[in-house]
Amino acid sequence: MTDWYWGHGTLGPHPIVWFSYLELNDTTNTTYVSSYVARDGETLVSSCNASALSVRSIGRANTTGARYPPYAGNIPDGFQLDFDLYEKRSPPKYYMRWSGNLTGEVVEGEDTPSNLPCATKQLGADRLVQDSNLRGVTIFEQFVILE
Incomplete structure (x- = not known):
């Protein structure tokens, strides 16, 4: 892997888990993901489809924290996660x-x-x-x- 982001947390009533990486030496820069979002114990999305999740690092202006893909030493301030909840209703077989x-x-x-x-x-x-x-x-x- 050249780049790997993973995290989990709770946003209001939604537990979320996400994973995103770029493969080493992949000239197409294909992003591989795994995403999970639930609400009140019901799975809203559980998908490894790249269209279900976009992860990008964010950082202050004039810093390298928001560079994507990141380089060694780049520390983001956070991440912007865009989940497609309409990708949903798949049984939780991926996560x-x-x-x-x-x-x-x-x-x-x-x-x-x-x-x-x-x-x-x-x-x-x-x-x-x-x-x-x-x-x-x-x-x-x-x-x-x-x-």
């Missing part, structure tokens, strides 16, 4: 959202690398459990791009 339980523990050990760029940790036999039996609730989301 699904559900809640579930989350359990886990936080561990560290002497063999835990400190120079990893992400939060990945390797576990060894001498691990030290900082927090165990943690429980919570999470929201799962699935975007389907292919039929």
Whole structure:
């Protein structure tokens, strides 16, 4: 991917989830999207059709924040999302959202690398459990791009 935007939120009574990206080395600059809008628990649109959603970054005048496609270091002030709610009434096969339980523990050990760029940790036999039996609730989301 050369460009990838994703977000979710609630706008009044409408939960929205969106995903937009441009493929690396695509000379046609085709935009691929996944969009979901609901109201009162009813899905209004769940689509991967590019005509159902347009996403553009916005920024102050004379800055690079609104440049599209963006370049490294460009930070937008926000996004303009244009959903086509008349693309609607498709069953929610492209996007699904559900809640579930989350359990886990936080561990560290002497063999835990400190120079990893992400939060990945390797576990060894001498691990030290900082927090165990943690429980919570999470929201799962699935975007389907292919039929």
